[in-house]
Structures are given as C-alpha cells and as structure tokens.
Amino acid sequence: MAEAAIGGSAEKTSHEEVGLRFEVDGEIATITLDRPERRNAQTFATWSELARIGDSLPQQVRIVVVRGEGPSFSAGIDLRLFTPEGIPGQDSLATLATAEDPTFEQRIAHAQRGFLWLRRPDIVSIAAVNGHAIGAGFQLALACDLRVLAEDAKLCMKELALGLVPDLTGTKPLVDLVGLPRAIEICLTARAVGAREAAAIGLAELVVAPEDLAEAVRDLAAALLATDRGAATATKRLLQGAGGRTLEEQSAAERREQVARVRALFAGS
Template sequence: MAEVVHGGSAEEISLAEVGLRFEVDGEIATITLARPEKRNAQTFATWSALARIGDDLPQQVRVVVVRGEGPSFSAGIDLRMFTPEGVPGQGSFASTATLRGEAFDERIAQAQQGFMWLRRPDIVSIAAVQGHAVGAGFQLALACDLRILADDAKLCMKEPALGLVPDLTGTKPLVDLVGLSRAVEICLTARTVGAEEAARIGLAELVVAPGDLTQAVRDLAAALLATNRDAATATKRLLQGASGRTLEEQCAAERQEQMARIKALFG
C-alpha cells in the first residue's frame, strides 16, 4: 500500500492502483512501472509508493531492479498534473502551489524519498531502460547505481522545457556521471540522448538489443550477488563517500572499513 496526500488528508491505495508491481525472488527485488498505456507516466502516488517500497524492503534483498512495462521505461510526469483538475484523488501542480512554507518543501521532499533509497549502500540498484526515459523517468534511472539500456533507449531531461527544474534527485548523479558542462547542455536544451551516446558519456554501463535486456539484467544481478554481502556494502559506502573526502580522509575510511572486515572474517 502507498499513502497519498491530497487536500490535507491521506489515504491508502494499492500498488496496482498506482501502476506499480513489486516482486521479490530471493535476494532480487523487481519494481515494475506498469502503466504501459500511459508510457509509465509518474504521479504523486507513484513517488509515495516507491518510498513505501523502500521503507518496507525485505532484509534479504541485495539487488533492486527497476523496469518499465511495455515499449517505454517512463515518459515522465503524468501530463494531467499540469491541468487544473490534476490526477483524480491526487491533485495537481496548481493545488501544490497553494501550499506554504514547510508544507510545500515537505511535499517535494516526500516525492524525493521515492528515489533516494535506491542509493542505499546495502543494496545495488539497476535500471533496465528501454524506449523513453523522460524527465522523472530519466531521474529514476539516474537514481539507480547502474543502468543497462536497450539500444532503442531515449533519455531526456524535459523539466526545464516545461518551466520546472529536475527535482527528483537527478541533478547530482547527472553531474557526477557526465560533468557540469555536459549536464548543463543536456538539461537546458532538453535534447534526447540516445543509447549509444549514453554509454559513451557514462550514463550507461551496457547497451544491448531490446530482446536481450532482461537477460543482461539477470546476468549483472547474478554477478553482483556473487560478492560477499558485507564487503559489497562496505565498498559501496566507501565509493559513495570518496568524492567528498581528501585522499588522506579516504585512506582513513578504508582503514576503518577494512579493520571491520578483517575482524568479521578472522577475529
């Protein structure tokens, strides 16, 4: 179930109503955006549901796969959110604009939580991207640690062209992956980045034929699961913190993590 806030009240709705599926097979969890008739467009309820999945993720899960049903990964924000009527039961950007102060900030923060947890050091997240990954869809792919693209994938940061900014945690990973200048160019032109270019500039780890996407994700998940879980968590934690540390600070962090691993293995 996911909690959706609108008009000052909250209600519980099912993942199916939101257009999501969540499945767990051993140590692998799969989140499927399942509104193919809407090209897996996202709403406030989508983001609330993603956050709830993260909160309730079973402890045994080590790999999380995010995929889209049908020909598109996600076409981004449901365009009904731009209308005065909005999405039934969820409101619109117009109704959100009436919020004030902390309530307005909290509304956006709640949406961001649906993306933030995919970076947790105890899991590795994989985006399996085919077709369009636009705006919120592109940011969802960027929220994952790794991206495998079908060769028909089309990435686009559409928000600036719509008068908005990318606010679903996508700006930092985009800059980290491609650098500031390229990130500015991609966002402010709102152009499409194809799969081949995405791989060349660091937005994808692998590009495969659409029919090979599922197997490529399975193979990567299997390789990740072959690594000791605690060592994988500690290593990801080190890598995530590296950009914010000096070399000396990173060496100290490595020592702390390694002492814990040696004690666990041989103490």
C-alpha cells in the first residue's frame, strides 16, 4: 500500500505485521525497523520483506538508508523463534530443527537475500545506527556500504552466545573491514563494540551525537548524490572487485569501465 507523505511527495509502505516501514523520497529510500517495543527484533517475516523491498526498489533510488525506530537499531533475532510456539504465522527455529525440514537451508538463503541486495553497485546503502545493533542487527549494519553511528551505539555478534553462527551475510564484511584476528575476537567473545572503538577499527565511517544522527545521514546522502550516477555505479563496482583481483587485473577492469563511461558520455553528441 503506497500513499503520499504528508507535506511532501514521498511514497510510504507500511507492513505492521513484519515491523518495517519503507519510504521513497526522490532518489533516497528509507527502511525503518519499526518494532520499538521489541527493540526492532527481526524474524523470518522481516527478512522476507527486506528481500521484497530489494526486488521492487524503484529505479530512481540511489541511496538506501536503514534505521531503527526508538532507542535501538535492532536487538537481533526475535527470541520467540527459539520457542516451540514461535511467532504466530511463522515457523520457529525449534520446529524447523526437530522436523529436520529439508528446506531449512533454503529458508536461510531466502533470509540472506534481504541483506545481499544492499550491496548492489547501483545504490549506496547507509546504516544509521543508534543504541544496540546485536546479532542480526549488527549483520544488517554490516550489509550496508557505510555506517554512521550515534555515540551510544553498541555492536555485538551475539550468535555464538546462543550456540549459533552468524548466517546473515555478516562474516565476510566483518573480516574485510577489521581483519581476521579482530573478527575472530569480536565474534568468539560475543562482546559489545562501542561506537568510538568501531570507528577506530574501521566499522564506522562517522560517529556523531545521537541527536545529530539523522542530520549526519542526510548530509552524507546529499554528498553521495552530488556525483554522477553512472560514474558512481562503475566506481563502486571497481572497488567491490578490487580485493579479488591482482593489480594487473584491476588495471584492466579500470580500462574497461573508463571506455564504457567515455562512450556513454559522448553517445549521441
């Protein structure tokens, strides 16, 4: 269901049953985790809706902001999924485990789709993190290209304390950002990483006072939108592939992208 935002042209979509709000205002889309009474805990329905948003993202969108309503970004997985009763209308992890459901791995793969699309080259995703980003919340922040943290932010890979492993695409970006030894320490101790430490070790691009978080994200989005979209997409694609290429291979990729950009710029002139 889409409706015009009061006082503006933004489109809004609300799915109360999964606790997400989705708004599009020009070239900026905002996804809000909206279950503050549960500190924005996530469920299979949350991940399915995130995947649906990625599949149907309007073509004009260049920036995707992910934020949490209330005092926390996301406290992670909804612990009701561990109970036999689960969550009304959704399978519980206990049921999936005891039933030896052959589709269990496919269910996880579908959940991962809700995170993977945030890395698309044609968009830049920004996590606006306040309060706790625990487990699935931490992994959602890691799924984004950039992270802006409020000074009260605390990041924690809590899965191991629950006897689980991080499975929502968070392990690779964590290693890429902080290196293998630090990633092992953060995950295997399941400790909280504060905002200042996060910035020091490469987990955050910016740390601001909680009351300045929204403005800092708006300023960053404006700066990102000031560049050419085609050039930004090509450059992000180059940067994403750089880690897996040799210098010679990266140089060749740069040449290909530049030829395509110059031809695009002068096409029809």
